[in-house]
Each structure stands twice: as structure tokens, then as C-alpha cells.
Amino acid sequence: MTTLMSPDELEAALRKVGAERYHNLHPFHHLLHGGKLNKGQVQAWALNRYCYQSIIPQKDAALMARCEDRELRREWLHRITDHDGYGEDLGGIERWLVLTDGLGLDRDYVMSKRGALATSRFATEAYRHFVAEKTLLEAVASSLTELFAPGIHKERISGMLEHYDFIDEKVIAYFKRRLDQAPKDADFALEYVKKNAKTPEQQQQVIAALTFKTDVLWAQLDALYFAYVDPGFIPPGAFRPTGK
Numbered sequence: 001m002t003t004l005m006s007p008d009e010l011e012a013a014l015r016k017v018g019a020e021r022y023h024n025l026h027p028f029h030h031l032l033h034g035g036k037l038n039k040g041q042v043q044a045w046a047l048n049r050y051c052y053q054s055i056i057p058q059k060d061a062a063l064m065a066r067c068e069d070r071e072l073r074r075e076w077l078h079r080i081t082d083h084d085g086y087g088e089d090l091g092g093i094e095r096w097l098v099l100t101d102g103l104g105l106d107r108d109y110v111m112s113k114r115g116a117l118a119t120s121r122f123a124t125e126a127y128r129h130f131v132a133e134k135t136l137l138e139a140v141a142s143s144l145t146e147l148f149a150p151g152i153h154k155e156r157i158s159g160m161l162e163h164y165d166f167i168d169e170k171v172i173a174y175f176k177r178r179l180d181q182a183p184k185d186a187d188f189a190l191e192y193v194k195k196n197a198k199t200p201e202q203q204q205q206v207i208a209a210l211t212f213k214t215d216v217l218w219a220q221l222d223a224l225y226f227a228y229v230d231p232g233f234i235p236p237g238a239f240r241p242t243g244k
């Protein structure tokens, strides 16, 4: 029997999921941030991660499409323009492509996802389906990994600038921008969930949604590790680094 938690107990339970399961704990990230990867492995990470970047505005549009609450739509809308851009600002996806350009990857190839691992495509598609099909509360809750993103972004900016001569401020600008954007989004989603998960069942659904999302992120790094680090079995058709 699950009992009703107070909103603060629910928050503590969600933060525990992050502390135990967020992808900052994955060995691939330790290698990436610690300067232990070669350029080809960093290229593989950036190219695969494009699958995640490209799906984010689509899943946010899916969330909004089924949302009756105008106030929530008003709050959520900027998540789409943060990534797709609006007016002068070309947005996060463009900033991601500046990163892949800087790493020497061809834009059309990156955007085609042809070289991405199947797991990157499957996991990100699973996220989009989750948001489109589960309750609105679960859809909002699945974004809560962003509570833990600023920590990993700071670690990535300093670690990659320090360790890789092919990374500079311009190439890493995506993450700098997310440092301003993510905390506001995460705080809003957390307050929404604390207010709207009113039954023990809903609270468990919210925790399960966040757990699902940590799996989406973790699975992608497992696949990268297997293909590009150890044992280094690159699947047929996937990106093969040429230089070092």
C-alpha cells in the first residue's frame, strides 16, 4: 500500500531518483568530461546526441497539443522556441550543429541520423511516445531530469574546455545557454508536479515517469560505450571515426 506523501516528500523522492540514476553517474560521461576520449569518440557522442536534441521540441509540441490548460501551454511554449529558435535567435538545435560543425562532422549527415546508433533513435522515440501517450502529469514529470542537468552542464563545459584542444567557447555555447534556460523550466515542472500529483497513485506515476526518463538517457550512453569504448563493436552502418 502506498501512502500519500506531502509535496516536499514527493520532491525528496524525485531528487533521490536523480541522485541514484541520473546519467552524470555513467562511465561514458566520466570519460567525456575527464578528457579521456579521442576526437572520434567525442564526434560519436555529439552525433548520437543530436537524436535527443531533435526530438525535444517535437515532444514538447506533443505535450502542448494535448493540453487543455492555456496557462500551462503559455508556460511550455518557449521550450519549443528555445530549441527551434525564434526570430534572430537560431535556437538550441542550431547551437548543437555548431558543436558538430566544430567537431568536423557534416551537417547533413548529422541531421539525417544515418550514422546514429539504433539505441539513440529508439530511446529518443520512446521519450516522444511517452509524452504523447501518458497522462499530462506524467508527461510533465518526464522532463524533470532537467533538475539535475545544470550540474552536468557545468562539469561538461569546464571539463571539455580544459581537456580537448578541439573544443572552444563557441563550440560549447549550447551548454552555456542551457545554464540559464534549464533551471527555470525544471522549477516550473517541479512545482506543477508537486501541486497536481494529488493521490498516492499519481505520485507513484510521477516517480515512475522520472525513472523512465533516466533510463532513456542511460541507455544511450550504454550503447555509446559498447560501440565506441569497450569492446568497441560499431554496428553495421553506424558512424565510424576516421582520424583520432
Ligand SMILES: O=C(O)c1cc(C(=O)O)c2c(n1)C(=O)C(=O)c1cc(C(=O)O)[nH]c1-2
Binding pocket: 056, 142, 143, 144, 145, 146, 147, 148, 149, 152, 153, 178
Ligand atoms: O546534457 C545533458 O545531460 C542534458 C540532459 C537533459 C535531461 O536531463 O533530460 C536535457 C538536456 N541536456 C538539454 O540540453 C535539454 O535541452 C533538455 C530538455 C529536456 C527535456 O526533457 O525536456 N531535457 C534536457
